[in-house]
Amino acid sequence: MSQRPFPFRTYLSYARRYFHGAREMRRHERVNPILPAPHRPEPAAWPDDRLTLAWLGHATVLMNLYGTRAVTDPALRARIGISVPGATFGPRRLVAPALAPDELPPVDVVLLSHAHMDHTDLGTLRRLPRSAHAVVARGNGDLARRFRRVDELAWDESARVHDGRLRVTGTPVRHWGARVIRDTHRGFGGFLLETRGRAVLFAGDTADTHRLLPTGWDRPVDVAIVPIGAYDPWIANHATPEQAWRMANEAGARWIVPVHHGTFRLSREPMDEPLRRLLAAAGRERDRVVITRIGETWTLPED
Numbered sequence: 117m118s119q120r121p122f123p124f125r126t127y128l129s130y131a132r133r134y135f136h137g138a139r140e141m142r143r144h145e146r147v148n149p150i151l152p153a154p155h156r157p158e159p160a161a162w163p164d165d166r167l168t169l170a171w172l173g174h175a176t177v178l179m180n181l182y183g184t185r186a187v188t189d190p191a192l193r194a195r196i197g198i199s200v201p202g203a204t205f206g207p208r209r210l211v212a213p214a215l216a217p218d219e220l221p222p223v224d225v226v227l228l229s230h231a232h233m234d235h236t237d238l239g240t241l242r243r244l245p246r247s248a249h250a251v252v253a254r255g256n257g258d259l260a261r262r263f264r265r266v267d268e269l270a271w272d273e274s275a276r277v278h279d280g281r282l283r284v285t286g287t288p289v290r291h292w293g294a295r296v297i298r299d300t301h302r303g304f305g306g307f308l309l310e311t312r313g314r315a316v317l318f319a320g321d322t323a324d325t326h327r328l329l330p331t332g333w334d335r336p337v338d339v340a341i342v343p344i345g346a347y348d349p350w351i352a353n354h355a356t357p358e359q360a361w362r363m364a365n366e367a368g369a370r371w372i373v374p375v376h377h378g379t380f381r382l383s384r385e386p387m388d389e390p391l392r393r394l395l396a397a398a399g400r401e402r403d404r405v406v407i408t409r410i411g412e413t414w415t416l417p418e419d
Contacts, residue, residue: 349383
């Protein structure tokens with residue numbers, strides 16, 4: 117896995133923008149409570165002979181992959197950012213997670229695409245069962261030390277999890293992995309999940325790229341979970357909705373689940389813009405975008 121040069125200017129620009137608006141943001145938060153999630157999943161009712169997904173907010177997707185329960189980039193607290201005893205400094209949610217950590221079913225697999233605090237939230241991880249098998253991008257194993265089994269994957273590397281039922285392969289993305297300023301060793305990427313002849317691509321976080329699948333992968337994927345927000349002004353690190361639509365199609369995705377939007381204010385575009393633009397790009401094929409609101413649940417049709 118190749119690590120891009122450390123994006124110091126990106127960090128500095130984000131810090132300036134955040135702290136410049138922090139006072140106004142705090143005033144806004146005092147009079148605007150976190151909205152409830154529009155839908156609430158019921159994972160206890162999901163069958164183990166189907167593939168079912170629910171978007172819990174931001175990049176967190178809960179899945180039942182034919183009996184293997186997996187969660188991606190779990191960030192389920194009210195605020196993300198730098199934590200000190202008794203407080204966390206960073207963006208607050210606009211919409212509550214569809215499920216709190218203690219409302220999740222027993223999780224078999226935890227997937228961590230990279231170390232950014234909106235994707236690897238240590239406070240949430242501390243509330244997940246130690247028995248879960250963590251699969252993380254190369255160089256991020258220390259962030260998942262609480263779990264009894266941890267696999268670090270570079271791009272194109274694979275691991276078998278949950279007694280071999282699920283094959284997870286690291287996939288390439290165009291992003292960066294540092295958690296703090298000098299943290300340049302960390303890897304980043306997505307994951308391809310394979311079981312029972314089905315394939316789900318979780319792209320993590322990525323800018324525009326023409327490669328989201330492992331080397332040698334030559335068939336379509338059933339579902340692509342792709343990020344669509346935080347592109348203004350972070351276009352060098354986050355894809356636009358139109359780019360995300362094209363990337364999912366290039367991956368041969370039959371169905372598309374958009375994430376990384378509508379949860380935290382991380383950029384300048386209006387909160388509802390990413391989804392509007394994605395659906396406009398999809399046009400007559402917008403029915404392939406199967407989850408659009410936090411908490412919605414969808415089950416893969418069996419052909």
